Amino acid sequence: MTRAFAFLFAAMVVLAGAGQARAQGFPNFFFDDSRDIMGGGPGFFRPGSPSGSSPIPRQTVMFNAGYAPGTIYINTAERRLYLVLGNGQALRYGIGVGRDGFRWGGTHRISAKKEWPSWTPPAQMLRRRPDLPRHMPGGIDNPLGARAMYLGSTLYRIHGSNEPETIGQAVSSGCFRMTNEDVTDLYSRVPVGTKVVVQN
Template sequence: MTRVFAFIVAAAAVLAATGGASAESFDFRDIMGGGPNFRMSGGSSPIPRTTVSYAGNYAPGTIIVNTAERRLYLVLPGGQALRYGIGVGRDGFRWGGVHRISAKKEWPSWTPPSQMLRRRPDLPRHMNGGIDNPLGARAMYLGSTLYRIHGSNEPETIGQAVSSGCFRMTNDDVTDLYSRVRVGTTVIVKN
């Protein structure tokens, strides 16, 4: 991550020196927080995103989370799906059900729920969105639950069961998924 930050600082200095932007007006999100083509992995996913054949009677656009496989599928037309690697809830924190995406946020802030703070009193009470935030670059909130599909500043946890019930993706993958779905999208979690 230090190399990424050093690159951004150097890019800002070059832009300012060449008249492309002033140091005061330079916004790191010009490089870091763009739209659907945003790229900032902090490390590559151990499970590459790929298009696969997918049998099932789900409407295109439906998200299927398979916690046993540690994969998330975005159903596409024609019996296909985009398959993403995800991190899932550790033992005692896995769940299942059907929800809808109730909100989408770019660079979300994070306030750990009281249950998590009881387990981990060392956690901050609030973190603004950004590179170091555990929710990563994008978050999609699942109904009225405390759970989200979100990015991660720990890409090495993809494919692992380490969360408190949320579904983690690399920042590259969550940004890709975020650009493809809307509020109201059905999310089916199979446990």
């Protein structure tokens, strides 16, 4: 009886705190369950969110698609990213991809690499989600995670995420997300100029 009362009291405190935060004008994105964020999802603004391990562990696999070593090949339908190693092998990572209506294909090159990148939502995203911040500095709560690799002149990136549970899902607005652990590993292996082939 005492334990049940304590649990009920704790739940009421949490709910009251959320209501008070709303009343004080904190933006809705602290509470939204929307996934309409390039690389974010529900709760990605939680302070101190852990990076976590990917539910799809990276591994060396057989790969004979004919791409040169060092090429990144992304299979959107499979929700996997391959770094071609040569000798018929590739390093395979689990990724999150764009949801319906936001998936795309083509060939680009990595045009820039950034550690703990800042994030400025593009205009089209702000039109869909005017409650989003106009700019976020880099850090653990930033939706781009620990590393970002920019794809040509597009708005898209291969980047980290502090929501490992979304790896293998279609939840982004076109970017390819990885766990912070995996994106840091990939980042260390590829230079600016790396060819990226996206198969939709």
